[in-house]
Amino acid sequence: IKDSLILCDPAWPDIKHENIIKDNLKSLDLTLADIQYVFVSHEHMDHCSSLASLPMLQDLVLLNQQNIDQIPGLTIKSTPGHSQDSQTLCFKSDNKKIAVAGDAIINEEYLLAWEVYRPNLYSEEAIKQTRQTMKYLIKRFSIIIPGHGDIIHVTQELKKKMNSKQ
Numbered sequence: 001i002k003d004s005l006i007l008c009d010p011a012w013p014d015i016k017h018e019n020i021i022k023d024n025l026k027s028l029d030l031t032l033a034d035i036q037y038v039f040v041s042h043e044h045m046d047h048c049s050s051l052a053s054l055p056m057l058q059d060l061v062l063l064n065q066q067n068i069d070q071i072p073g074l075t076i077k078s079t080p081g082h083s084q085d086s087q088t089l090c091f092k093s094d095n096k097k098i099a100v101a102g103d104a105i106i107n108e109e110y111l112l113a114w115e116v117y118r119p120n121l122y123s124e125e126a127i128k129q130t131r132q133t134m135k136y137l138i139k140r141f142s143i144i145i146p147g148h149g150d151i152i153h154v155t156q157e158l159k160k161k162m163n164s165k166q
Contacts, residue, residue, distance in 0.1 A: 004071045006037040008100050009047040010057060039063045041102020042086040079104040081130030099141040104133045107149025138162050
């Protein structure tokens with residue numbers, strides 16, 4: 001979104017991850033001072049634990065359902081399954097609908113296997129919700145940024161593979 005830089009799921013509170021954030025920003029000719037907002041897809045440690053402990057993140061505005069209207073063109077969609085608080089940041093860029101999905105879709109491998117992350121000890125209801133969320137995201141977005149993998153480009157071929165699993 002033009003003129004609104006958002007850090008998504010800032011991860012673990014250690015010097016390694018702090019340096020990763022700084023290095024990634026530097027590769028884009030940005031610094032942390034250029035970031036105004038932070039978005040957390042869900043409250044699992046590997047997605048949000050640095051918020052409370054890294055001083056460099058203390059001044060950022062945490063985006064949520066109550067303040068998302070500060071940035072025109074952004075929405076937050078509840079995407080339960082992986083966790084009940086899972087949410088996806090949604091926007092358009094270059095006429096493409098983009099979803100920053102966190103662990104609603106762990107990565108493309110899990111998506112294609114029609115799998116959920118088993119160590120979370122999902123209930124049958126959570127598995128059902130996860131699959132409904134995956135279907136929703138694949139149907140409505142052309143680019144999905146998963147929680148633990150490369151960007152997923154939703155092609156007709158991918159949709160066809162997913163339809164065969166339902």
